[in-house]
Amino acid sequence: MTVKIYIPRDAAAIALGAEKVAKAMAEAIGARGLDATIVRNGSRGMHWLEPLVEVETADGRIAYGPVRARDVTSLLDAGLLEGGDHALCLGKTEEIPFLKQQTRLTFARCGIIDPLSLDDYQAHGGLTGLRNAIAMAPEAIVAQVTESGLRGRGGAGFPTGIKWKTVLEAAGARKYIVCNADEGDSGTFADRMIMEGDPFVLIEGMAIAGIATGATKGFIYTRSEYPHAIAAMAEAIEIARKAGVLGPSVLGSGRAFDMEVREGAGAYVCGEETALLNSLEGKRGIVRAKPPLPAHKGLFDCPTVINNVISLASVPIIMDKGAAYYRDFGMGRSRGTIPIQIAGNIKHAGLFETAFGLALGEIIDHIGGGTASGRPVKAVQVGGPLGAYFPRALFDTPFDYEAFAARDGLIGHAGIVVFDDTVDMLHQARFAMEFCAVESCGKCTPCRIGSTRGVEVADKIAAGIEPEKNRELLADLCNTMKFGSLCALGGFTPYPVMSAMTHFPDDFQPAPRVEAAE
Amino acid sequence: MNIHQPRTDIAETTLAIVEELKALEGPLLPILHELQQEFGYVPQDCLPVIARELNLSRAEVYGVMTFYHDFREHPAGRHVLKLCRAEACQSMGGDQLAERAKRLLGIDFHQTTPDGAVTLEPVYCLGLCSCAPSAMLDGEVHARLDATDLEALVQEARR
Numbered sequence: 001m002t003v004k005i006y007i008p009r010d011a012a013a014i015a016l017g018a019e020k021v022a023k024a025m026a027e028a029i030g031a032r033g034l035d036a037t038i039v040r041n042g043s044r045g046m047h048w049l050e051p052l053v054e055v056e057t058a059d060g061r062i063a064y065g066p067v068r069a070r071d072v073t074s075l076l077d078a079g080l081l082e083g084g085d086h087a088l089c090l091g092k093t094e095e096i097p098f099l100k101q102q103t104r105l106t107f108a109r110c111g112i113i114d115p116l117s118l119d120d121y122q123a124h125g126g127l128t129g130l131r132n133a134i135a136m137a138p139e140a141i142v143a144q145v146t147e148s149g150l151r152g153r154g155g156a157g158f159p160t161g162i163k164w165k166t167v168l169e170a171a172g173a174r175k176y177i178v179c180n181a182d183e184g185d186s187g188t189f190a191d192r193m194i195m196e197g198d199p200f201v202l203i204e205g206m207a208i209a210g211i212a213t214g215a216t217k218g219f220i221y222t223r224s225e226y227p228h229a230i231a232a233m234a235e236a237i238e239i240a241r242k243a244g245v246l247g248p249s250v251l252g253s254g255r256a257f258d259m260e261v262r263e264g265a266g267a268y269v270c271g272e273e274t275a276l277l278n279s280l281e282g283k284r285g286i287v288r289a290k291p292p293l294p295a296h297k298g299l300f301d302c303p304t305v306i307n308n309v310i311s312l313a314s315v316p317i318i319m320d321k322g323a324a325y326y327r328d329f330g331m332g333r334s335r336g337t338i339p340i341q342i343a344g345n346i347k348h349a350g351l352f353e354t355a356f357g358l359a360l361g362e363i364i365d366h367i368g369g370g371t372a373s374g375r376p377v378k379a380v381q382v383g384g385p386l387g388a389y390f391p392r393a394l395f396d397t398p399f400d401y402e403a404f405a406a407r408d409g410l411i412g413h414a415g416i417v418v419f420d421d422t423v424d425m426l427h428q429a430r431f432a433m434e435f436c437a438v439e440s441c442g443k444c445t446p447c448r449i450g451s452t453r454g455v456e457v458a459d460k461i462a463a464g465i466e467p468e469k470n471r472e473l474l475a476d477l478c479n480t481m482k483f484g485s486l487c488a489l490g491g492f493t494p495y496p497v498m499s500a501m502t503h504f505p506d507d508f509q510p511a512p513r514v515e516a517a518e
Numbered sequence: 519m520n521i522h523q524p525r526t527d528i529a530e531t532t533l534a535i536v537e538e539l540k541a542l543e544g545p546l547l548p549i550l551h552e553l554q555q556e557f558g559y560v561p562q563d564c565l566p567v568i569a570r571e572l573n574l575s576r577a578e579v580y581g582v583m584t585f586y587h588d589f590r591e592h593p594a595g596r597h598v599l600k601l602c603r604a605e606a607c608q609s610m611g612g613d614q615l616a617e618r619a620k621r622l623l624g625i626d627f628h629q630t631t632p633d634g635a636v637t638l639e640p641v642y643c644l645g646l647c648s649c650a651p652s653a654m655l656d657g658e659v660h661a662r663l664d665a666t667d668l669e670a671l672v673q674e675a676r677r
Contacts, residue, residue: 015661049646081648090553186604189645224551224588225644227657262544263551265586268642282546282572284585300543343647344609371608381605385642417647419609431608435642441585447613 003036003081005029006054006061010043010196010231011228012189018051020069022126025053028072035099036081042112042197053169054093057083063093063397077108077377097188098348098367103329105337107353110197116235118243121200124502127245128321134207134253136451141212142168145315149335154180154265154271155383155412155488157334157401160315163305166295170303175215177206177257178280178299178306181222181229182264185384187343187415191309193351195222195229197235197311200245203259205312209305210257218259219299220309221276224266232259233450268439272487273306275441308413331357334400339398344417345371346381354399356441361395364418375420379428379504383412386492388499408499410492411468425504429474430458432496436489447490449480454497464510469507471501525563531556532567540571546582550589559590595630595637597675599623600654603640606647615651615668616640622672636675 007013007022022038032132044052049065053075062083064075071088079084090096104110113120122126132143146161180203184190193204194510206218220233237259248256262280264270270279274288274478277299298304314336318326327335334356340363342349364370364377371377379389388409390397397403404411419428433454442445454477460470475490478494485491502507535552551566551593553560560583569576575603583589601607601616616627623631623638646652649661657669663671 011644011659012646012649012661015644015652015659016649050649172562184643186606186643187647189647223645225641225654228659262547263546265551265588265640267586279547280544282544282582307674341648344606344650377534386606415647417606417609423609428605428608431605439642 003034004056005036005080006039006041006056008043008051009115009228009232010046010193013043013050013052014063014228016066017068021051021053021067024069024072026491032076032301034076034081035084036155039114040195041113041191042110042115043351044093044347045193046096047109047350048348049090054079055083059083061093061098061101063090064088065090097196098350099354099366102353103337103355105326105329106201106310106316107194107198107339107351108317109201110322113198115199115232116239118200118239118245119288121198125320126316127204127251129316130204130207130245130251133211133301133319134251134255138168138212138214141208141319144323145212145318147192147329148318148326149333150311150314150318150326151334151359151401152308153310153413153503155313155410159412160307160311163295163307165211165399166211166293167215167303167305170296171317172303174217174300174302175213175436176302176304177209177213177259177464178277178304179206179216179309179312180221180271180273180276180306181216181309182276182414183309184223184271185225185386185413185415187381187417188341188382188413189343190339190351190414191222192226192229194274194309194313195226199233199334200240201313201316202309202447203236203240203245205315206259207246207257208315209307209312210252211253213303213305215303215305216256216258219280220259220261221270221280222261223264223265230261230263234331237261238496254277257442258477267441269441269487269489272489275487277306284441285442287489289486300389301393310413313500321423329355331355331398331400332402334402338411338414340399341413341415342368342418345420346418347372356398356400358399359395360390360397360399360416361392363399363416364395368418371418371420373420373422373504375422377418378423379419379420379425379500381417381419381428382415383410383495384415385410385432386410386488386495387415388495389428389503390499391503408495408502410495419507425507426458426462427501429497430455430462432493433458436493442485444484445492446481446484447486447493450477450485450490451493453477454481454493461508461510465507467510471477474501476508487510526565527560528557529567530559533571536568536571538627544571546574546579550586552582553588554589555594559593562591564648595634597635597656598639599671599675600636600639600641600644602642602650602652604645604647605627606643607651612651615663615665618665618668619672622669631676635677636672646659
């Protein structure tokens with residue numbers, strides 16, 4: 001029987017040499033005349049072990065990593081095809097603690113299947129949710145999504161079902177499903193991993209959204225920085241179209257739904273939903289004032305569902321296993337699972353999907369294993385460049401929308417960036433303002449001008465110019481930006497700035513100037 | 519002669535690209551991407567053609583093109599090295615790496631080496647935050663970079 005060897009095609013694995021490993025492996029298989037085939041799967045999300053090579057054995061999949069091209073010979077010599085022992089052998093993949101502790105619902109197939117095999121997808125439960133949805137009335141689909149408690153995974157946490165209900169009830173000759181895949185936050189890569197590792201789940205989720213709301217066209221708006229994701233999505237859409245999953249009659253239902261991938265052009269603000277819609281229309285990515293809501297007047301002024309990748313990719317399992325199955329995970333008003341992305345200066349970096357409610361410290365110290373540098377953790381930024389910096393004192397905060405909000409933070413897209421004690425928090429606060437200045441769309445004054453003034457004030461504090469007065473000024477400026485900006489870019493930039501100033505006041509004390517004694 | 523003569527080959531290529539993509543809903547960004555792919559930048563001479571064909575003003579097309587960081591008004595070097603400057607990469611020494619790259623190339627961000635070999639650009643996140651710091655050389659991704667890796671990348675780009 002032909003042995004399957006899995007070598008990821010995920011961009012993180014490729015950035016760490018997976019292409020070279022795959023090439024060396026293919027050559028070695030050929031030269032040795034082995035009965036083996038290489039499957040380019042998605043990533044399992046254990047990025048410190050990438051490229052992670054797996055082999056399918058009678059006992060299950062055995063993992064090896066991190067593998068380099070030069071390890072291929074010794075791996076085959078050690079009996080890789082039978083799961084033989086080797087210095088890089090990690091045992092059964094499923095038994096690796098980082099993976100074993102997870103609850104994978106949205107990422108159930110990621111890293112396991114061939115991302116571009118629709119047969120593989122269906123063999124692992126794919127399309128069941130869409131088939132169920134087709135047999136239901138639109139109102140019933142929307143009700144099931146609402147009952148699951150699913151909230152927008154892009155960061156705002158708005159109930160997905162309510163959004164869908166608004167679009168279902170909105171009158172319009174044409175309606176759209178727009179997938180926000182403009183994953184620009186540092187520390188986040190869940191959208192990228194799904195698009196590269198299980199693109200059909202996103203297609204299925206969008207098709208369900210289309211059938212539920214009466215929309216016939218979908219767009220995935222993603223980033224030009226994600227060429228691998230764009231290629232995988234475009235190919236998967238083509239396969240789905242040929243198989244009749246997309247097109248004039250979705251799975252023979254008589255209901256039409258089709259979609260395409262669109263590439264952004266390096267503007268962070270296009271992750272804001274109304275700027276994204278403008279960009280899709282071919283305009284500058286300027287934020288729109290709300291109302292009207294996109295659900296009423298969205299893309300080309302038509303009723304539009306705009307959801308994050310992970311929200312849409314979580315819908316198929318809800319339609320497959322039922323609302324209660326999903327809702328039973330989680331805590332408080334945060335239901336289901338969340339793919340936490342652990343990044344930055346951390347030993348075990350990667351994607352960890354789990355039910356809401358895990359304490360921040362548990363994630364950093366136990367799952368992540370502390371810093372990569374071995375130095376103490378000083379701060380973690382949760383929720384991207386607009387998220388707050390938390391000190392160790394707040395590590396008991398449970399991963400939950402409301403719990404983070406209560407501590408002046410946000411979950412955002414669930415990315416965590418860890419910093420060790422060498423970080424200068426005044427520098428980080430200044431960077432937050434600088435980033436806002438570079439990326440501001442320019443429509444509202446607090447964001448456009450406030451961010452530039454913020455950089456200047458931070459520089460004055462660093463230079464020791466009237467520090468007391470300038471700290472007050474920075475806080476006042478943050479207040480204006482928070483309440484006066486049109487969207488989250490200007491409105492949330494104060495989170496990293498104020499949290500840095502509140503929790504790390506020592507870094508905002510200028511270095512004492514050396515003055516002459518007399 | 520200081521009268522600007524639009525290059526006819528640019529206008530013709532632009533027209534062909536616009537014709538091909540015009541039927542898309544919201545075709546402007548796909549058109550600009552295609553032009554940049556074709557020429558390596560978006561030449562000024564493209565803009566009036568796009569404006570005429572899409573029934574927009576030239577100011578609108580120029581406004582869109584210059585809003586997005588990706589679109590270049592001038593040709594880049596033969597190789598483009600993008601270094602991630604966002605927080606996750608900062609936490610793993612991205613700032614020091616950027617300084618090193620600047621020193622090795624003798625240029626700042628948004629500049630091209632005098633021999634036209636390399637353009638250095640910042641990028642705010644390649645989604646490789648779990649294996650920082652990261653970079654992209656001509657569309658190829660590289661992660662967990664140290665000083666030696668960076669030197670190898672710069673050397674490769676210099677050729």
